[in-house]
Amino acid sequence: MYGVKRYGKNLENLTIGVFAKAAGVNVETIRFYQRKGLLPEPDKPYGSIRRYGEADVTRVRFVKSTQRLGFSLDEIAELLRLEDGTHCEEASGLAEHKLKDVREKMADLARMEAVLSELVCACHARKGNVSCPLIASLQDGTKLAASARGSHGVTTP
Structure with missing residues (x-):
């Protein structure tokens, strides 16, 4: 071979x-x-x-x-x-569109990171016999969804 x-x-x-x-x-x-x-x-x-x-x-x-x-x-x-190399503007347009998508995904990931970070901190800060703030927030998806869309802060029960 x-x-x-x-x-x-x-x-x-x-x-x-x-x-x-x-x-x-x-x-x-x-x-x-x-x-x-x-x-x-x-x-x-x-x-x-x-x-x-x-x-x-x-x-x-x-x-x-x-x-x-x-x-x-x-x-x-x-x-x-477009691979013959004479369609640079079209290829560039496709790449620009992909770049926009990537930047939007990065912004979404940054918001997700912030929400998860707050939830982890809330778990570490919990005292006594209070239910887990992370689980409670995940069960109450409305607060979490609003936060993930870009509102400031996560409200945990």
């Missing part, structure tokens, strides 16, 4: 197993990407097996890189449609 690590830059004529390894994924990921239209399925020569090349490895690495940045498979398909 040959592959990228054994034979350096030889990224042509790869079987699906070697191709998957070279791209840093498993065979099922390759098949999934093919079903989703993210990766073309090569022709199968009569009586032979499909072979993959460097362009396929590059494409899978592109898909994985964009997934790590939070792009959905539909968004990745759109970026792949």
